[in-house]
Amino acid sequence: MMDQRQAVAAFAALGQEHRLRIVRALVTAGPDGLAAGVLAQEVGVAGTNLSFHVKELSHAGLIQSRREGRSVIYTATFPSLGDLIAFLMRDCCQGRPEVCAPAVEALAACLCTPGDTAHA
Amino acid sequence: MMDQRQAVAAFAALGQEHRLRIVRALVTAGPDGLAAGVLAQEVGVAGTNLSFHVKELSHAGLIQSRREGRSVIYTATFPSLGDLIAFLMRDCCQGRPEVCAPAVEALAACLCTPGDTAHA
DNA sequence: GCAATATCTCAATCATTATTGAAATGTAGA
DNA sequence: TCTACATTTCAATAATGATTGAGATATTGC
Numbered sequence: 001m002m003d004q005r006q007a008v009a010a011f012a013a014l015g016q017e018h019r020l021r022i023v024r025a026l027v028t029a030g031p032d033g034l035a036a037g038v039l040a041q042e043v044g045v046a047g048t049n050l051s052f053h054v055k056e057l058s059h060a061g062l063i064q065s066r067r068e069g070r071s072v073i074y075t076a077t078f079p080s081l082g083d084l085i086a087f088l089m090r091d092c093c094q095g096r097p098e099v100c101a102p103a104v105e106a107l108a109a110c111l112c113t114p115g116d117t118a119h120a
Numbered sequence: 121m122m123d124q125r126q127a128v129a130a131f132a133a134l135g136q137e138h139r140l141r142i143v144r145a146l147v148t149a150g151p152d153g154l155a156a157g158v159l160a161q162e163v164g165v166a167g168t169n170l171s172f173h174v175k176e177l178s179h180a181g182l183i184q185s186r187r188e189g190r191s192v193i194y195t196a197t198f199p200s201l202g203d204l205i206a207f208l209m210r211d212c213c214q215g216r217p218e219v220c221a222p223a224v225e226a227l228a229a230c231l232c233t234p235g236d237t238a239h240a
Numbered sequence: 241g242c243a244a245t246a247t248c249t250c251a252a253t254c255a256t257t258a259t260t261g262a263a264a265t266g267t268a269g270a
Numbered sequence: 271t272c273t274a275c276a277t278t279t280c281a282a283t284a285a286t287g288a289t290t291g292a293g294a295t296a297t298t299g300c
Contacts, residue, residue, distance in 0.1 A: 004137070004140065004141070004144075007134075007140060008134075008135060008136065008137050008140050009135075010135075011131050011132075011134035011135035011140065012131075012132070012135025012136065013135070014128075014131035014135065014208070015128060015129075015130075015131035015132025015133070015134065015135040016128065016132065016257090016258085017124070017128050018258090020124065020127060020128050020131065021124070023208070024124075024208070024210075024211075027208070027209060027210075027211070027212045027220075028211045028212070028214065029214075030212075030214050030216055030219055031216070031219060035276085036276070036277060036278095037275095037276065037277080040277095045259090046259085046260075046261095047276080047277065047278085048259085048260070048261075048262095048277085048278075048279090049258080049259060049260075050277090051277065051278050051279080052258075052259080052278095053258090055278090056257095067266095067267090069267075069268075069276095070266080070267045070268060070275065070276055070277085071267095071276065071277085072276080072277065072278095078212075078219055078220065078222060078223065079222050081208065081209065081223055082222040082223035082224075082225070082226035082227075083226060085205050085208075085209075085223055085226055085227050086226035086227055088134070088143070088144070088147070088201065088205075089147060089201065089205075089227055090144075090147075091144075091147065091148045092147045092148070092150075092198075094148065094149075094150045096150055096151070099150055099151060099198055100147075100198065100227075102198060102199050102202040103198065103201055103202035103205055103227060104202075104224070104227050104228050105202070106202035106203060106205055106206035107202075107205050107206055107209055107220075107223060107224050107227055108224050108228075132287095136287090136288085138288090155246085156246075156247060156248095157245095157246065157247085165289090166289085166290075166291095167246080167247065167248085168247090168248080168249090168289085168290070168291075168292095169288080169289060169290075170247090171247065171248055171249080172248095172288075172289080173288090175248090176287095187296090187297090189246095189297070189298075190245065190246055190247085190296075190297040190298060191246070191247090191297095192246080192247065192248095
């Protein structure tokens with residue numbers, strides 16, 4: 001369960017163009033992730049600057065890294081993203097589920113195979 | 121459909137303790153919202169400072185305001201919150217729905233009455 | 241219109257964050 | 271071990287954001 005301190009750090013990390021692009025690139029890349037060099041090129045920042053931003057994202061728990069040969073591979077931390085979303089919308093119902101239902105729908109739309117995978 | 125510019129502004133707005141508390145207070149309050157004075161007291165900031173923060177949140181599209189008598193009532197903009205969440209996780213599947221399913225579950229957990237309300 | 245309440249705007253100060261370049265670290269292959 | 275490649279650390283500068291207080295605006299009831 002995420003607390004406010006973590007949530008603020010996570011949102012602050014996402015509130016910067018380059019970092020949001022980093023996270024989105026890694027979310028799109030999926031569990032395989034991307035090497036630092038590829039990521040820097042894709043996001044359009046110098047390597048030295050990418051390092052600064054991935055450190056911040058890593059510190060916020062939104063991405064992870066592993067070494068593979070001489071490359072460092074970054075991946076999105078999907079469970080943390082889920083926790084962050086849950087924190088933001090926690091207690092949103094208060095007896096009125098129609099209030100937060102749109103958010104659930106919006107997110108569910110990203111599931112490519114509607115069916116039992118959504119409740120796995 | 122939210123674009124990157126809006127998403128960065130929204131996340132940046134949420135990446136600050138007082139503003140996150142404002143949004144969470146309004147999410148919890150639901151469609152009825154809270155008056156500026158109540159909100160300032162609940163979040164623990166001076167009125168002059170609250171004004172600065174709600175302006176930023178309003179500009180990011182995360183909250184709305186309406187006048188009621190001599191009070192200004194703020195409410196969370198629930199559809200924008202849904203769009204923001206959808207933007208963050210867009211294209212997260214790439215043939216692997218199990219990747220983003222945890223995020224969907226986390227959010228769905230906030231729905232108090234599981235059933236048809238979730239797909240309304 | 242006048243006084244009281246609620247909120248906002250403005251300008252100044254303080255604090256934090258982003259970016260850059262140079263040098264350092266760690267890894268792989270000859 | 272030597273060279274090339276990938277990434278990080280460090281220090282300095284530039285840019286942006288938070289907070290405060292004083293004054294301005296808008297609304298209500300007398």
